[in-house]
Amino acid sequence: MSHRPILIVAAFYLVAALSSTHAADSKPVRFDRDIRPLLSDKCFYCHGPDDRDREAELRLDVKAHAFADRDGGQAFVPGKPEKSAAWLRITSADEAERMPPPEANKPLTPTQIDLMKRWIEQGAEWADHWAFVAPRRPELPDVADSSWVRNPIDRFILDRLRREGLEPSDQADRRTLIRRLSFDLTGLPPAPAEVAAFVNDKSEDAYEKLVDRLLASRHYGERMALM
Secondary structure, three states: OOOHHHHHHHHHHHHHHHHHHHHHHHOOOOHHHHHHHHHHHHOHHHHOOOOOOOOOOOOOOOHHHHOOOEOOEEOOOOOOHHHEHHHHHHOOOOOOOOOOOHHHOOOOOHHHHHHHHHHHHOOOOOOOOHHHOOOOOOOOOOOOOHHHOOOHHHHHHHHHHHHOOOOOOOOOOHHHHHHHHHHHHHOOOOOHHHHHHHHHOOOOOHHHHHHHHHHOOHHHHHHHHOO
Protein backbone atom coordinates (compact mmCIF):
# COMPACT_ATOMS: atom_id res chain seq x y z
CA MET A 1 0.00 0.00 0.00
CA SER A 2 1.34 3.42 -0.95
CA HIS A 3 2.00 5.92 1.85
CA ARG A 4 1.64 8.86 -0.52
CA PRO A 5 -1.97 9.75 0.45
CA ILE A 6 -0.98 9.69 4.13
CA LEU A 7 1.98 11.95 3.46
CA ILE A 8 -0.20 14.37 1.50
CA VAL A 9 -2.71 14.55 4.35
CA ALA A 10 0.08 15.02 6.89
CA ALA A 11 1.60 17.80 4.79
CA PHE A 12 -1.79 19.49 4.53
CA TYR A 13 -2.25 19.55 8.31
CA LEU A 14 1.33 20.74 8.81
CA VAL A 15 0.76 23.69 6.48
CA ALA A 16 -2.54 24.47 8.21
CA ALA A 17 -0.88 24.38 11.60
CA LEU A 18 1.96 26.65 10.48
CA SER A 19 -0.54 29.08 8.95
CA SER A 20 -2.55 29.12 12.16
CA THR A 21 0.59 29.74 14.22
CA HIS A 22 1.65 32.59 11.94
CA ALA A 23 -1.79 34.15 12.21
CA ALA A 24 -1.68 33.90 16.00
CA ASP A 25 1.80 35.46 16.11
CA SER A 26 0.62 38.49 14.14
CA LYS A 27 -2.59 38.99 16.11
CA PRO A 28 -2.38 41.81 18.68
CA VAL A 29 -2.40 40.63 22.28
CA ARG A 30 -4.75 42.63 24.50
CA PHE A 31 -3.93 43.10 28.16
CA ASP A 32 -7.55 43.26 29.34
CA ARG A 33 -8.64 40.22 27.37
CA ASP A 34 -5.53 38.02 27.30
CA ILE A 35 -3.02 39.00 29.97
CA ARG A 36 -4.88 40.31 33.03
CA PRO A 37 -6.97 37.10 33.37
CA LEU A 38 -3.74 35.12 33.10
CA LEU A 39 -2.00 37.17 35.78
CA SER A 40 -5.08 37.04 37.98
CA ASP A 41 -5.25 33.26 37.83
CA LYS A 42 -1.53 32.48 38.08
CA CYS A 43 0.14 35.41 39.85
CA PHE A 44 -2.14 37.63 41.91
CA TYR A 45 -2.25 35.33 44.94
CA CYS A 46 1.41 36.10 45.66
CA HIS A 47 1.75 39.34 43.69
CA GLY A 48 -1.65 40.97 43.99
CA PRO A 49 -3.58 43.39 46.20
CA ASP A 50 -3.50 41.31 49.42
CA ASP A 51 -0.44 42.51 51.35
CA ARG A 52 -0.72 39.56 53.76
CA ASP A 53 0.17 37.05 51.06
CA ARG A 54 2.29 39.27 48.83
CA GLU A 55 5.78 38.03 48.05
CA ALA A 56 8.89 40.16 47.37
CA GLU A 57 6.77 43.33 47.68
CA LEU A 58 5.88 42.90 44.01
CA ARG A 59 2.41 43.70 42.69
CA LEU A 60 1.42 42.70 39.19
CA ASP A 61 -2.10 44.10 39.43
CA VAL A 62 -0.90 47.73 39.39
CA LYS A 63 0.90 49.21 36.40
CA ALA A 64 3.25 51.39 38.45
CA HIS A 65 4.52 48.34 40.33
CA ALA A 66 4.66 45.99 37.33
CA PHE A 67 6.84 48.42 35.37
CA ALA A 68 8.84 49.85 38.28
CA ASP A 69 12.62 49.52 38.36
CA ARG A 70 13.27 47.22 41.32
CA ASP A 71 16.87 46.45 42.23
CA GLY A 72 17.97 47.21 38.70
CA GLY A 73 15.24 45.20 36.99
CA GLN A 74 11.60 45.41 35.93
CA ALA A 75 8.93 42.74 35.90
CA PHE A 76 7.98 43.85 32.39
CA VAL A 77 10.18 45.78 29.98
CA PRO A 78 8.12 46.77 26.92
CA GLY A 79 9.47 45.16 23.76
CA LYS A 80 12.18 43.18 25.60
CA PRO A 81 11.18 39.80 27.05
CA GLU A 82 14.84 38.92 27.62
CA LYS A 83 15.12 41.86 30.05
CA SER A 84 11.76 41.33 31.74
CA ALA A 85 12.22 39.70 35.13
CA ALA A 86 8.75 38.14 35.04
CA TRP A 87 9.46 36.51 31.67
CA LEU A 88 12.84 35.21 32.84
CA ARG A 89 11.26 33.70 35.95
CA ILE A 90 8.37 31.94 34.19
CA THR A 91 10.74 30.41 31.63
CA SER A 92 13.52 29.50 34.06
CA ALA A 93 14.75 25.88 33.97
CA ASP A 94 15.61 26.14 37.67
CA GLU A 95 12.59 25.10 39.76
CA ALA A 96 13.84 27.28 42.61
CA GLU A 97 13.61 30.33 40.32
CA ARG A 98 10.60 29.45 38.17
CA MET A 99 7.30 31.26 38.62
CA PRO A 100 4.69 30.30 39.50
CA PRO A 101 6.53 27.98 41.91
CA PRO A 102 5.82 24.25 41.44
CA GLU A 103 4.21 24.01 44.89
CA ALA A 104 1.56 26.53 43.82
CA ASN A 105 0.26 23.94 41.33
CA LYS A 106 -0.53 26.65 38.80
CA PRO A 107 1.83 25.93 35.90
CA LEU A 108 1.69 28.08 32.78
CA THR A 109 0.96 26.22 29.57
CA PRO A 110 3.20 26.71 26.50
CA THR A 111 0.36 28.68 24.89
CA GLN A 112 0.10 31.01 27.90
CA ILE A 113 3.88 31.49 27.99
CA ASP A 114 3.87 32.37 24.29
CA LEU A 115 0.99 34.79 24.87
CA MET A 116 2.97 36.54 27.61
CA LYS A 117 6.05 36.77 25.39
CA ARG A 118 4.10 38.23 22.45
CA TRP A 119 2.43 40.78 24.73
CA ILE A 120 5.82 42.00 25.94
CA GLU A 121 7.26 41.99 22.41
CA GLN A 122 4.31 44.03 21.16
CA GLY A 123 5.01 46.75 23.73
CA ALA A 124 3.34 45.42 26.89
CA GLU A 125 0.48 47.90 26.60
CA TRP A 126 -1.50 48.14 29.84
CA ALA A 127 -5.23 48.76 30.10
CA ASP A 128 -7.31 49.59 33.14
CA HIS A 129 -10.02 47.17 34.20
CA TRP A 130 -13.09 47.63 32.01
CA ALA A 131 -15.17 48.66 35.04
CA PHE A 132 -13.06 51.82 35.38
CA VAL A 133 -13.02 52.73 31.69
CA ALA A 134 -15.76 55.02 30.41
CA PRO A 135 -17.56 53.40 27.48
CA ARG A 136 -17.04 55.04 24.10
CA ARG A 137 -19.37 54.73 21.17
CA PRO A 138 -17.35 53.17 18.33
CA GLU A 139 -17.30 54.43 14.79
CA LEU A 140 -19.78 52.63 12.55
CA PRO A 141 -17.96 50.57 9.89
CA ASP A 142 -18.66 51.26 6.24
CA VAL A 143 -20.45 48.43 4.46
CA ALA A 144 -21.06 47.80 0.79
CA ASP A 145 -24.65 46.60 1.10
CA SER A 146 -26.37 49.24 3.21
CA SER A 147 -29.79 47.87 2.18
CA TRP A 148 -29.17 44.91 4.53
CA VAL A 149 -28.66 47.24 7.48
CA ARG A 150 -31.65 47.89 9.72
CA ASN A 151 -29.85 49.19 12.80
CA PRO A 152 -26.29 50.19 13.75
CA ILE A 153 -25.46 46.72 15.09
CA ASP A 154 -26.08 45.26 11.64
CA ARG A 155 -23.11 47.24 10.32
CA PHE A 156 -20.75 45.49 12.72
CA ILE A 157 -22.21 42.09 11.85
CA LEU A 158 -21.95 42.71 8.12
CA ASP A 159 -18.41 44.06 8.44
CA ARG A 160 -17.29 40.98 10.40
CA LEU A 161 -18.93 38.64 7.90
CA ARG A 162 -17.09 40.40 5.08
CA ARG A 163 -13.75 40.05 6.86
CA GLU A 164 -14.43 36.35 7.37
CA GLY A 165 -15.36 35.92 3.70
CA LEU A 166 -18.98 35.09 4.52
CA GLU A 167 -22.35 36.32 3.31
CA PRO A 168 -25.39 36.88 5.52
CA SER A 169 -28.08 34.22 5.38
CA ASP A 170 -31.54 35.00 4.09
CA GLN A 171 -34.00 36.10 6.74
CA ALA A 172 -35.88 33.22 8.32
CA ASP A 173 -39.63 32.92 7.86
CA ARG A 174 -41.86 34.20 10.63
CA ARG A 175 -42.71 30.79 12.06
CA THR A 176 -39.00 30.09 12.50
CA LEU A 177 -38.36 33.54 13.98
CA ILE A 178 -40.97 33.25 16.71
CA ARG A 179 -39.88 29.71 17.51
CA ARG A 180 -36.22 30.77 17.88
CA LEU A 181 -37.07 33.83 19.94
CA SER A 182 -39.46 31.94 22.23
CA PHE A 183 -36.88 29.27 22.99
CA ASP A 184 -34.13 31.86 23.52
CA LEU A 185 -36.11 34.05 25.91
CA THR A 186 -38.44 31.62 27.68
CA GLY A 187 -37.11 28.13 26.93
CA LEU A 188 -40.60 27.20 25.73
CA PRO A 189 -42.10 26.75 22.25
CA PRO A 190 -44.69 29.31 21.16
CA ALA A 191 -48.35 28.37 21.34
CA PRO A 192 -50.13 27.89 17.97
CA ALA A 193 -52.22 31.02 18.61
CA GLU A 194 -49.05 33.04 19.27
CA VAL A 195 -47.53 31.81 16.01
CA ALA A 196 -50.65 32.72 14.06
CA ALA A 197 -50.81 36.18 15.66
CA PHE A 198 -47.18 36.93 14.75
CA VAL A 199 -47.48 35.57 11.21
CA ASN A 200 -50.56 37.70 10.59
CA ASP A 201 -49.16 40.86 12.20
CA LYS A 202 -48.22 43.04 9.21
CA SER A 203 -46.99 46.03 11.22
CA GLU A 204 -43.38 47.16 10.77
CA ASP A 205 -42.60 46.66 14.45
CA ALA A 206 -44.15 43.19 14.74
CA TYR A 207 -40.86 41.61 15.81
CA GLU A 208 -40.12 44.33 18.35
CA LYS A 209 -43.56 43.86 19.89
CA LEU A 210 -42.93 40.12 20.08
CA VAL A 211 -39.64 40.73 21.91
CA ASP A 212 -41.35 43.08 24.39
CA ARG A 213 -44.16 40.58 25.04
CA LEU A 214 -41.75 37.72 25.72
CA LEU A 215 -39.55 39.87 27.95
CA ALA A 216 -42.64 40.77 30.00
CA SER A 217 -43.56 37.10 30.40
CA ARG A 218 -42.98 35.38 33.76
CA HIS A 219 -41.41 32.54 31.78
CA TYR A 220 -38.61 34.90 30.78
CA GLY A 221 -37.87 35.50 34.47
CA GLU A 222 -37.90 31.75 35.09
CA ARG A 223 -35.54 31.23 32.18
CA MET A 224 -33.06 33.81 33.48
CA ALA A 225 -33.29 32.49 37.06
CA LEU A 226 -32.56 28.95 35.90
CA MET A 227 -28.83 29.66 35.70
